[in-house]
Amino acid sequence: MSSIPGDLKYTKSHEWVRRGADGTLTMGITDHAQELMGEIVMVELPPQGGDLRAGDSTGVLEAVKTAEDFFAPVDGKVAEANAALESDPGLVNRDCYGEGWLIRIRPADASQFDALLTPAQYGEIAGE
Numbered sequence: 001m002s003s004i005p006g007d008l009k010y011t012k013s014h015e016w017v018r019r020g021a022d023g024t025l026t027m028g029i030t031d032h033a034q035e036l037m038g039e040i041v042m043v044e045l046p047p048q049g050g051d052l053r054a055g056d057s058t059g060v061l062e063a064v065k066t067a068e069d070f071f072a073p074v075d076g077k078v079a080e081a082n083a084a085l086e087s088d089p090g091l092v093n094r095d096c097y098g099e100g101w102l103i104r105i106r107p108a109d110a111s112q113f114d115a116l117l118t119p120a121q122y123g124e125i126a127g128e
Helices: 031-037 119-125
Strands: 015-019 025-029 040-044 057-063 067-071 076-081 103-107
Touching: 025 031
Parallel strands: none
Antiparallel strands: 015 025, 025 103, 040 057, 057 067, 076 103
């Protein structure tokens, strides 16, 4: 059974999003998603300052037997990409809700965060 923290928002494509005190949004993939992928061996992240559109592919996670895109949860700009994943992509598997985050976003419209899925809604999608 996957972990679905109650203090986050979620997307249908299995990303989680946390709003920071400064208004930036940190995102990563959910425990459910990393379990399905298996051992992640490479992460392709977008460049800092890059434009994001909700629902568009933002980067790629490669596992031993598969590669999957991850998608922007909101419109905005990349404030920061998790450089630690370049040398240790397995952080996504070991700590997907902590040190294994993917990017931080400066949202163009803060209200898009509120429209993301609640933990209960995401749990229904993830079969939890």
